[in-house]
Amino acid sequence: MFKYLISNPTTKTINYSFRYISSTVSKGPKGFKTGTTACGLKKNGNSDICVIYSESACNVAAVFTENKVKAAPVLLSKSLLDTYRNTGFQSLIINSGGANACTGDQGMTNAKTMSNLTSSTLKVKQPSFVMSTGIIGQQLDMNKVEKGIKEAITKLNPNDWLSAAKAIMTTDKVPKLSQKIIKLSDGKEANIVGICKGAGMIHPNMATMLCTVCTDAAVGEDVLNQILKHSVHYSFNSINVDGDMSTNDTVVLVSNGQADNKLINSNSSEDFNKLQEAIRSVMTELCQMIVRDAEGASKFVSINVVGADTEVNAKTIADTISRSSLVKTALYGADANWGRVLAAVGYSGVNIDPLKVSMWFSIGDGKDIGIGKKNDQKVCMQFLENGQPLEKDEKRAAAILEHGDVSIIVDLGMGKQHATMWTCDLTEEYVRANSHYRT
Amino acid sequence: MFKYLISNPTTKTINYSFRYISSTVSKGPKGFKTGTTACGLKKNGNSDICVIYSESACNVAAVFTENKVKAAPVLLSKSLLDTYRNTGFQSLIINSGGANACTGDQGMTNAKTMSNLTSSTLKVKQPSFVMSTGIIGQQLDMNKVEKGIKEAITKLNPNDWLSAAKAIMTTDKVPKLSQKIIKLSDGKEANIVGICKGAGMIHPNMATMLCTVCTDAAVGEDVLNQILKHSVHYSFNSINVDGDMSTNDTVVLVSNGQADNKLINSNSSEDFNKLQEAIRSVMTELCQMIVRDAEGASKFVSINVVGADTEVNAKTIADTISRSSLVKTALYGADANWGRVLAAVGYSGVNIDPLKVSMWFSIGDGKDIGIGKKNDQKVCMQFLENGQPLEKDEKRAAAILEHGDVSIIVDLGMGKQHATMWTCDLTEEYVRANSHYRT
Incomplete structure (x- = not known):
């Protein structure tokens, strides 16, 4: 596989280095x-x-x-x-x-x-x-x-x-x-x-x-x-x-x-x-x-939910986060908005304890951080520990989320099951592609 | 109440005549x-x-x-x-x-x-x-x-x-x-x-x-x-x-x-x-x-689901349509995209018969058309009859959907129950408002 770079006339410049085309x-x-x-x-x-x-x-x-x-x-x-x-x-x-x-x-x-x-x-x-x-x-x-x-x-x-x-x-x-x-x-x-x-x-x-x-x-x-x-x-x-x-x-x-x-x-x-x-x-x-390749996507986002009591619950929460327009617009804006992610965890319908939830944002697919919970400061940043917000360095957070491949890691603190969903951000280009097509 | 007109520097000019502020x-x-x-x-x-x-x-x-x-x-x-x-x-x-x-x-x-x-x-x-x-x-x-x-x-x-x-x-x-x-x-x-x-x-x-x-x-x-x-x-x-x-x-x-x-x-x-x-x-x-008043909204949309067997099913379908990003971007683009609406009806989880579904788009809240099924050509247009697409006049459809208050009416053809959800369209301004706030 090789990387595929294209430019796009959007309000915000989108870096498509995260998009691949197939080798033969x-x-x-x-x-x-x-x-x-x-x-x-x-x-x-x-x-x-x-x-x-x-x-x-x-x-x-x-x-x-x-x-x-x-x-x-x-x-x-x-x-x-x-x-x-x-x-x-x-x-x-x-x-x-x-x-x-x-x-x-x-x-x-x-x-x-x-x-x-x-x-x-x-x-x-x-x-x-x-x-x-x-x-x-x-x-x-x-x-x-x-x-x-x-x-x-x-x-x-x-x-x-x-x-x-x-x-x-x-x-x-x-x-x-x-x-x-x-x-x-x-x-x-x-x-x-x-x-x-x-x-x-x-x-x-x-x-x-x-x-x-x-x-x-x-x-x-x-x-x-x-x-x-x-x-x-x-x-x-x-x-x-x-x-x-x-x-x-x-x-x-x-x-x-x-x-x-x-x-x-x-x-x-x-x-x-x-x-x-x-x-x-x-x-x-x-x-x-x-x-x-999703229309208008500017980021590839891995959502890793770990520490769940069942895999089904982990997947339900990952799925809910992946559907949140607010989470997806925040990622587009490279805004480490853990509040929106936590709100999505809360309304997923899964019974969780807000005081056990921890959260990280990272570069890449987050697998190392998510499952093994390494905390390498160069690639990830923790925002929430057992429901309590941590001090955050906005600049470093934005630097992490400016990458094409980013990850959200949510640890529910309730067990050993985990699940991953992959999604993209929500951009102005998505809206344009889906609304202005006929005009 | 009186109407409240504001202008907004968005790619597409948004008419806010549908937005009200309160009288005292x-x-x-x-x-x-x-x-x-x-x-x-x-x-x-x-x-x-x-x-x-x-x-x-x-x-x-x-x-x-x-x-x-x-x-x-x-x-x-x-x-x-x-x-x-x-x-x-x-x-x-x-x-x-x-x-x-x-x-x-x-x-x-x-x-x-x-x-x-x-x-x-x-x-x-x-x-x-x-x-x-x-x-x-x-x-x-x-x-x-x-x-x-x-x-x-x-x-x-x-x-x-x-x-x-x-x-x-x-x-x-x-x-x-x-x-x-x-x-x-x-x-x-x-x-x-x-x-x-x-x-x-x-x-x-x-x-x-x-x-x-x-x-x-x-x-x-x-x-x-x-x-x-x-x-x-x-x-x-x-x-x-x-x-x-x-x-x-x-x-x-x-x-x-x-x-x-x-x-x-x-x-x-x-x-x-x-x-x-x-x-x-x-x-x-x-x-x-x-x-x-929703951020970035350019339209007030009433979704009327009629002809359901139960009110709960009617509301589930109306809710599913109201959450579809594809339906909401189409409305923003004044695109009478009944295919997206029908797809949302189909994945709502409610048991429906695709061959009984009829659909209209209209100006206003659609109540007259939705419940009484009047078919006044000036304010509404039918797109689907018992699952079969009708010939459509794209120009007149766009003219209807250019209004600030529009409605989707879905008749399931299964009973007499109905429900209404109110929502707005999904615009580039929504994405901007929710992604670029911190920058």
């Missing part, structure tokens, strides 16, 4: 190919169709938006997983430039056409898994989409995952791609590649976080499902940009077994642990890229 | 007096001490912040109400310029000093009810406060409620004052005056919505409590500025019986209904003034 992938997971094209759904002429194909049948696990308003491709893909019991899939079709949400019966017909056209053109047995992202409430131009699917399939390539990441972008400024390669106990190599898109539920009438992770490891359906749930809990369910949830959010994990490893079919083996850690790590990198 | 009160409720002074807690030299005194003993009902982190005056006032069983009070002391929150034992000692000094100087038996607002985490300068309390008491006046409203302001741009006078069944007149402060939990390290409503009606403690809970539910619990809840929020309702009416001691009389309606109306006006 030189060797994709065995047996997978991707093909992309620009069929014309995107007005800017960028690629908007992505087909992912596997030479052999795959196991598939997926989680979908909990929004009651679900897009047609979400409803279709869910029902395909049910019908085929998460196995036997060989293809995914993803389009950007139209979410196919709130599109009624015609929308469902179009999603089915995408699915069936992809599988029939590829000459694979099972209908394709479908994902869409873009504007809500408009029908897809199916002439374009059908032409696009056929064209994308002529370009299938085993190593061009960066083009796949680009074809699913909407308001994303950078493509999002991550890879891990691990050695399994039988000496075989498992290759995991993930792509995703999303920058908050951000664009006017625009939706969606989509993520696809493909691995050539051989993994049983149940185990694959466990790995997915675990990884999503600690990645995509641990980020918050603006608190809004889209109609299309989907994370899908696909395995085709071409690594030829001994089937991972129980959650107690060393290989299970290794693979889960690698997949979680791919998803963590991807979800953090979303936060770094 | 020519005749306060019998037996009450207010005294104010500037003791020096506010750096700008504005008044910051307000004493409210009643010639006779009062019944008092109050609701306090649900934040687990409660300020010393909140803890003290709660315990005074418990000790004296909501009756026998003759005085309230309110300071602005310091919230006395996160101030430890010294903070509690200071709150008690304020309470006891007020009651002893006034020569009344019971300790005074105490409220504070301002910066969190700093001790009050008690030399100033004590001098201020004594001075304010020398200035007690039965009709100067506007000064009282001014003395409790923090980041408020306008004082907030409302009055109703009603005739009771025995021919006696009951006078109700309310003051409040708050502009969201807005200022850096600043907290609090405070509201005091005084009436000379004779009302039993239990009935007073019922009226308070009912009125707060439909007023202060029906507004949302930025979703943050302070450590000091307090609403207090005080009655001294000097109107000499027949004691209102049951909730089934006509007088009960009249009084409750008047008090609810005072609180509704006050809470709407808070939304209109």
